[in-house]
Amino acid sequence: MARFVVETVIAAPPATVFAASLDPALHVRSMARHGETMVEAPADGRFAEGSTVTWRARHFGIPFRLRSIVFDIDPPRAFSDRQLAGPFGAFLHEHVFEEHPVGTLMLDTITFRSPFGPIGRAVDALFMREYMRRLIMQRNATLVAEIEGDGRTLSA
Known part of the structure; x- marks a missing residue:
């Protein structure tokens, strides 16, 4: 399994950042350059415990769908999402929000595995880990x- 952590400091209280992170529309805006859309959206327009969503996007010129579930919501400290169906052999995204001066x-901790055994492990090591890290940094820059309100990323 490949794993990485992205740390981002945001000049807002944890409750604000937590709430924004559960906004699927913000995620769509953050991935606009990849044409990401929601094929299946959460019932009330926000992620809640057990919400599922299906994303459609294009990466490396290849269209794909990824269905995920949101779980372990602990406002305003943490939540997680994981792939239910999609291009990865496994995918888990843990979101943690801590007070900061x-x-x-x-903290975004991503753990994933590409399919196809040894070939997938090589793909992960050679470029997928870094590609995924950049995607999370893009998402966080939008957040x-x-x-x-001014477009600056404090750290990534």
């Missing part, structure tokens, strides 16, 4: 810009 330290 500037506002919030947001920072929308919350802080």
